[in-house]
Amino acid sequence: MKIIILFSLCLLSKGVFAQELSITEKGRYIDGEEGACEISAYDMDAQKLYTTNSDEDRIDIISISTITNPTFLTGIDIDPYGDAVNSVVALGNGYIAAAVEADNAQDSGKVVFFDTAGVYVVDVTVGSMPDMITVTPDGNKVLVANEGEPDDDYLVDPDGSVSIIDISGGIASITQSDVTFLNFTAAPATIAGGLKKPNTTWAADLEPEYIAVNETSTQAAVVCQENNVMVLIDLQASTISAYKGLGFKDHSIAGNGFDASDEDSGVNINTWNVKGVYQPDAIDGYSIGGADYWVSANEGDARDYDGYSSEVRVKDLTLDPTAFPNATTLQQDNSLGRLKTFTADMIGDIDNDNDVDELYSYGARSFSIWDASGNLVWDSGDDFEQYIAANYPSFFNCDDGEVDESDERSDDKGSEPEGVVVGVIGSRAYAFVGLERQGGVMVYNITNPNAPVFETYLNSFDLANGIMTDIAPEGILFIPAAESHTGTNLLIVSNEDSGTTTIYEVEDLVTTTVNTTEDQQVVVYPNPAREVMNVQLVEYTGAELNYTLYNALGRVVSMGRLNSQVTAIDASQLPRGVYYLNVADVTNNTVATQKVIKQ
DSSP: OOOEEEEEOOOOTTOOOOOOEEEEEEEEEEOOSTTSSSOEEEETTTTEEEEEETTTTEEEEEEOSSTTSOEEEEEEEOTTTOSEEEEEEEOSSSEEEEEEEOSSTTSEEEEEEEETTSOEEEEEEEEESEEEEEEOTTSSEEEEEEOOOOOTTSSOOOOOEEEEEEOTTOGGGOOGGGEEEEEOTTOOSOOTTOOOOTTSOHHHHOOEEEEEEOTTSSEEEEEETTTTEEEEEETTTTEEEEEEEOOEEETTSTTOOBOOOSSSSSOOOBOOSOEEEOOOSOEEEEEETTEEEEEEEOOOOOOBOSSOBOEEEGGGSOBOTTTOTTHHHHTSTTTTTTOEEEOTTTTTOTTSSSSBSSOEEESOSSEEEEETTSOEEEEOTTHHHHHHHHHOGGGTTOSTTOGGGTTTTTTTTTTOEEEEEEEEETTEEEEEEEETTTOSEEEEEOSSTTSOEEEEEEOOEETTTTEESSOOEEEEEEEOGGGOTTSSEEEEEEETTTTEEEEEEEEESSEEEEEOOGGGEEEEESSSBSSEEEEEEESOOSSOEEEEEEETTSOEEEEEEEOSSEEEEEOTTSOSEEEEEEEEOTTOOEEEEEEEEEO
């Protein structure tokens, strides 16, 4: 019996990229209070979600054994350990860990460990204002970003830091000696492409927001949002290996436009002489072809306290007349006047003459892919605003998911991409990007980090009533089928303002099947190929055949005819990688499909 594995790609007959995922809403947990569903963690064995609830100062335990009917079980009271729970993570061994802020936020916080029933086990002291918490893929270390924000008067500004907790000896035996503190006292005097408040130190000013860890648990990337800086950590040595300023996005380039005003009578996406400061919130990591990458959601954030604010509108700046000869026009409310930007002491006064020579805006209104060293590989440009404008104009840059507040956020940070998680399905990687103000989740195939492909946009828009069910996605989890109690891929989105957590099932439409029909076999040799792919049809008695060669992203790279014997396909100009050869008869009925590799 001749056996061939057929790869059904769900490709359109003329080579148009077809949808690869079917994402279906399966269940929704509704608390309904703002702040009730911010960050969630999932435990497969317990079949539960653990969700931070700032409205009640607790961690809610929610059963999702039946994902169509999420059910509140109980809550873990945080008051005995501090003032607020900022983040939670499931450790995968019958325990969870939570980052808890002190009663006085500028004091040292705690990481508190519980079992999956919510019973307290142990706690350790970490840095000021512990924010995001995560566990390394190998399960040996818990990492927490201690943001160290100042008080509202900006009189007390604790150092930011990262705490690394060794849990390899077991949760119950953790002591304070298992905690390693990393601060930023050794940061270089200047971090190009980063931002620092004047008259302060990097140690005090760097504010860690989010942490991602590579697949081998050897490196972590920590984003300091307000500073536009990525800090790289060597997890084997538990030391900081680099500080990387993320630089700025040029909004004057076609494809990098944005709507700059909430008083310009609707959707007006234009290029502007403005630089966007990436300032990521969430970040995640993935590996393709042995190379590590980081994926960031570029929300943007201002220092805006009673004691100091870096936020100002363009119309209130003194613009350099040489750099901006059209300043009067630019500073109108229907142009750039309403756009929130930085005070001159922070950035923009290039020649130190107390006027602004360059304009910078908060965030990049996009998501980005960075290499392992923090160098930009790809950015989504103005994709988000262009897509919403074309498909949901009544919700464009809306505030809190309401159609009557359309365009309200254009002068701020647009849709505000805040959450991001990478999910790997088969050999493909996908970025799920949550839009805090706009609502919904953008999904991209990022298997090729140099050329991601838009997949779909998940949203809960009620177009008839002009409202949204899930408002302000904050935490996003992707649960691969192998780690899911349902045996299916799950996407779990926690929505802070609506107090809802929604569970989606993610079905892979790129399936693998087995065909044992002897007269439908195609043989490609050599495979892997270098210069030529020889194609042989075995026991096929039909007429001439058409062939189409697709790359791993579903793009057509070659087309032609085959006869019933042997035909050679020139592969010499193809980049290295995985391809799929589809053989069809003259009526476009598929005869066979074969995976081939170009070396």
